[in-house]
Amino acid sequence: MNFDKLDALKKRLDGFRPLSPEVVRNLHDDLVVRWTYNSNAIEGNTLTLKETKVALEGITIGGKTMREHFEAINHREAILFVEDLVGKNEPLSEWQIKSLHQLVLKNIDDKNAGRYRTQNVVISGAEHRPPDYLSVPTAMEDFIRQSAINRDRLHPVEYASRVHADFVKIHPFVDGNGRTARLLMNLELMKAGFPPAVLPVEERLRYYEALDQAHCEGDYEPFMALMAETVEQAFEPYWYVLGVGMG
Secondary structure (H helix, E strand, O other), X not given: OOOHHHHHHHHHHHXXXXXXXXXXXXXXXXXXXXHHHHHHHHOOOOOOHHHHHHHHOOOOOOOXXXXXXXXXXXXXXXXXXXXXXXXXXXXXXXXXXXXXXXHHOOOOOOOOOOOOOOOOOOOOOOOOOOOOHHHHHHHHHHHHHHHHHHHHHOOHHHHHHHHHHHHHHHOOOOOOHHHHHHHHHHHHHHHOOOOOOOOOHHHHHHHHHHHHHHHHHOOOHHHHHHHHHHHHHHOHHHHHHHOOOOX
């Protein structure tokens, strides 16, 4: 896959850096709400975009579960942790992954938060079956090792997308794998200087189908195409706030 267009967009954005504190704050506030809403909605959270914003302001929404509120609050904390990790620019590690997952499931399932699963799971609606739980620790060690190799040989967008897809294939946790995978993808994108990509909930079916094709047939092209589109869309808020055209 050709990533020249994304490289050109990144080069253009780099030309505006450093961005003013006001622009950075405005973009960040918008990002946190959109990323949290979409990632949680993909997993079945029923908070709307506006309800997510209100929940993040500490207001309880009537008719919504406490779990849905915690999912929003936890996801914001996980984003802030990702940003902290980006600043350190350390290689991807199991500690980072477990720490992120611990934030995702905080106050929801503290027993399993940050801990690899001790049971077998099936992914609802998917053809792919994750590995036996006894294989998870070894699979995760291999995942970290392969990710280090991929980081040096793949384009940053392809690398981040592979981290996303290969992590989901292992499904190392009982719950929260999808949210964690999307956080990990953006961690790697942001380390490479790309804006974090927010996969819209409207693309959920295409997303699941592309993942299944990658996991069952070894064909990553549909998933890479979706992720490349999502990364391209991630530049749009910057152009809008900066007052420049998209071309």
